[in-house]
Amino acid sequence: MSGSRPIRVLNVAEKPSVAKAVAGILSRNRGLRVRDGRSRYNRIFEFEYTIRSQACHMLVTSVTGHLMELDFDERYRKWYSCDPSDLYSAPVRKHVPQDKVDIKRCLEEEARKCQWLILWLDCDREGENIAFEVVEVCTAVNHHLNIWRARFSALIDREIHESVQNLVRPNQLFADAVDARQEIDLRIGASFTRFQTMLLKDAFVLDFAGDEKNLVLSYGPCQFPTLGFVVERFWEIQSHEPEEFWTINCSHTSDEGIATFNWMRGHMFDHTCAVIIYEMCVEEPTATVTRVRNQEKLKYPPYPLSTIELQKRASRYFRMSSEHTMKVAEELYQAGFISYPRTETDGFSVNTDLHAIAREQQGHPLWGSYAQQLLDPESGLWRNPGSGGHDDKAHPPIHPTKFSTGESRWSQDHNRLYELVVRHFLACVSQPAVGAETTVEIDIAGELFSASGRVIVAKNYLDVYRFESWGGSMIPNYLFGQQFVPTSLTLDSGVTRPPPLLSEADLLSCMDKAGIGTDATMHDHIKKLLDRFYATKDTNTRFSPTNLGEALVMGYDEMGYELWKPYLRSMMECDMKAVSVGTKRKAEILETCLQQMKACFLDAKSNKVKLLEAMEIFFERSNRGGGVRDEQHDVGQVVRSCGSCHQSDMVLKRKPDGNFMVGCLHFPQCRNVVWLPGGISEAAVTSQICNSCTPGPVFKIQFKFQRIAIPHHYNVDHLGCIGGCDDTLKELIEICGTGPRNPVITPARGRRPMEPSSNAQRGTTRQSACVHCRQTGHSSNDCPSQISDSRGSQRGRRLSLQNRTTTLSCNACGEPCIFRTANTANNRGRKFYKCQREECNFFVWEDSIDNNDTGGGRARSPPSRGSRGRGRGEGRSAPNVSFVTATGEPISGRRCFICGDPSHFANVCPNRG
DNA sequence: GCAAGGTC
Structure with missing residues (x-):
C-alpha cells in the first residue's frame, strides 16, 4: 500500500446516510464535493484522503439495501408452469430488479475508473451479502479492482478513521449463509404458497377478501410461526377451564x-x-x-433503546402499531432528528459522547430543566447507562440526534415518538429510582x-x-x-381466568425470543398476518386469528407438522450460524434442508385432505373448485388416485360445455375418465370418504341436479360416489346420459367407469355400515363416536363445538354454551360446556348433566367439587340446593359451615363473629 | 400472484 500518485477508490455504503456520514468524517468536511449519480437517492461524495501513506481520490456512494433479488428461472415463474414440488429443484438466479438498475449502472461507471473498491456495508451477515452483490457488479466491468472491506461498529470519527486504516477482505462465509437463507426461504415460501392457494382458494367461499380473485394464501417461514403464536394463545384461551x-x-x-x-x-x-x-x-x-x-x-431505568423496544413501548404507551411506529421513526430519521431506527443494539459504545446528546436537550420547555439537572455534576443524577447485552455491530441504540420542540409538519405521532426517544435517552443515563x-x-x-x-x-x-x-x-x-x-x-x-389475547408487544416478544424475523422485518410479518386475512387486531392492540388463520394452522397441525411453530426458523438460523463460522458448507445445508422440506411438502400434499377438512369447519364449499374457468390450468379437486396409470390423481372438472367429468391429471398420457350425468348444476368434492370403494380413498361428490333434468322422485341434492358403489348415480346416468359428448357411458380402457374395480367389495349394500361404530344411518365422517372421541385435538374440539353449541344455555346469563375439552392435568379429555360470553364464568362438566337435560334445555348449576372427584364431597352426591358466593354467583351443593343455612356461605353469614 | 431481507 504505497505510492505517490493518487489512486481512485470507490467506496460503497449500504445506504445514502452512511455514505454521507463516512464522507463527512473522513474528509473532515474539508474539500468535500457532492454530485448526483444516476439514482436520485444515491449521491456521490468526492474528496482526497490518505490510506497508509497511499494518496487516494475517494468516491463515496451507496446502494439502498440489497442490490439483487433471487428468483426462479423464467420458465418456473408462472404459478401453473410446474408442480409446486418442482420448485425445490428449479433453477434460481440472482438479478438486479428494475428499480435498482440505476444504482447498478452508477456503480459500473465509477468502478471502471477506479483501482480500489472499499465496502462500507453494515457489519452483519446481510451487509456482507450485499457487499458481494456490489463486488459482482463492479468486477464484471473491472477485473483488476482491489477489493477491501471496512469494519466499523458506529459512525463516529475514531471508528471510521481506524477502520479505513485497517481494511480487511470481505467474508465469503457470511455472504454464503445469507445466500442459503434466501434460497431456502424462496423455495419453501413459493412452493407452499402456490400449493395452498391453488388448493383452497377456489374450493371454498372466502368472501371476506372483497376481491377473491387476487387472494393469496401465503406461507412463509416467518409469517406462519407469527400466526402460530396468535393461534396458540387463542386456543389456550378457548380451552381454559375455570377453576x-x-x-x-x-x-x-x-x-x-x-x-x-x-x-x-x-x-x-x-x-x-x-x-x-x-x-x-x-x-x-x-x-x-x-x-x-x-x-x-x-x-x-430501561436499557438504551433498540428497535423492538421502541415498537413495544410505542404500542404500550401510545397504541401505535409496530408498522406505523417504523414508518414515523423512518421519517424522523430521514429528517435527522433521531438516529438510525433499525438496530438490535441496546448499549452505547464507550466512545459515544452521551453528554453532548443530553446537552442538546437543555432548552426544551418540557424536559430541558431535567437535562440541565442531569448535566450538573452537583446533582449526582448522571449515571453511565447499562447495556442489555445486544450489539448488531452496525448501529448504536436509537437516540435523539437533533433538538426539536416539535416541527410544523409533524403529526401527533411524530411528536410522541420523538418525545419517547428523548425521554428514554435521558432516563437511561439517569440514576435509578x-x-x-x-x-x-x-x-x-x-x-x-x-x-x-x-x-x-x-x-x-x-x-x-x-x-x-x-x-x-x-x-x-x-x-x-x-x-x-x-x-x-x-x-x-x-x-381462575384464561390469559389475555396476545398484544402487539407480546407478539414482538414471542418473535424476538424465537428468532423470528429481524429488527427491520418483524413489523412486516405482523402486518402480513392482517393483510392476508389471517388475523385481526382489536382496539386494544390484541390479536385474534381469523377463521382462515385458524383453519390453516389447524390443517397443518392435524397433519402432524409443526410448520406453524418457530422450530423450522430456529433450525435454519442454527445452520446459517454454522455456515458463517465455517463449520458447515452452504451446499451441505442447502441440500439437507431442501431435501427435508421437499419430503415434508410432498407429505403435506398427500395429506391435503387435512387442510380441506380444517377449512370445511369454517367455510362453505364453493362450486368453483371443479376447474370452471380454465380447464388446462385449473387443477381441480382430487376425487381419488388414478387406478389406471397409478401416477396421478383423478380430479373433478367442468368442461367448457358445462358438463362434469372426473379425469386423470396425467392426461393425455393417461386417458382414464369418468363422465358424469348431464343436468348437474353444481358438483364439489367433499371430504367424506366412501367406505366401500377401493383402492381408497375415494372422496364423495356433492351434486346438485337441475330439477327439470331428473325425475321428480329423485332428490336434486345427491352425495354420490364415482367409485362404482352408487346405484342412484348409475340410475341418473342412465336417465340423463352424460351430456352431448357421450350419450352412452364410455368406460376408459374398456371398463365401465361406474363399476367397482376387480378387488372391490362387490355387492356392497347402498346403506353401508359406519367403519367406526358398525351402525348404519350415518357415514363414518358423521359418526357420533368420532365426534365425542376427538382425543382433545383442535379439530375434534371445533367439530364438537360446531355440533354442540346450541344444546345448552348458560345458567347465569342465558347465552348459549360452547362445548370444549379440558386440557388440564387433572381433567384432560373431560368435556365441559362454557358460556360463550368470555366474561361469564359459567361452566358445567358434561358428565355431570342429567341425560334428559341436554335437549336444548338449561344447564344445571356448576357441579360441586364432589362431582369432580376431588375434595370433601368425593363419592357423595351434592345436595340440590342453590348457594351464592360473596359476589352472588350460584354454586350448588354447599352449606354455610357456621349456621348450616344452605342459602349462603360462611363469609357472608350474619352469625359470623 | 409466492419468501425474507435490505432499503427510499
Missing part, C-alpha cells in the same frame, strides 16, 4: 390507616381445607406481628399473612420518564411482637 379457588383476606384499621394482609398461601383450590383453616382463624383471631422488614429498593419498602408479616392461628407498603424516596429517572410509574402505598407502623385483632377476616372465592 374455583379460595383465599382468606385480612384487614386491620387503626388510627394510622388501613393495612390489607394477603394470605401467604395465596389461592387454595380445596374448599374443605380453606374452610377448616378459615374456621381456625375465626376461632382464634388474634394476630401477632412476626416480622417487620424495612428495605431500600431500586427501580432501574429509590424506594423504601416495608413488609409486615403476621400470624393468626398458625397461618401467615403479609402486607407491604412502599414510599418513593428519590424519583430520579422517573422524573423524566413519565411513561413508567412505581405504585406504592403507605402502611401503618407495626412492631415486632405487637398483637391486634383484625378488623375483617373473610373467606373469599374466585375463579
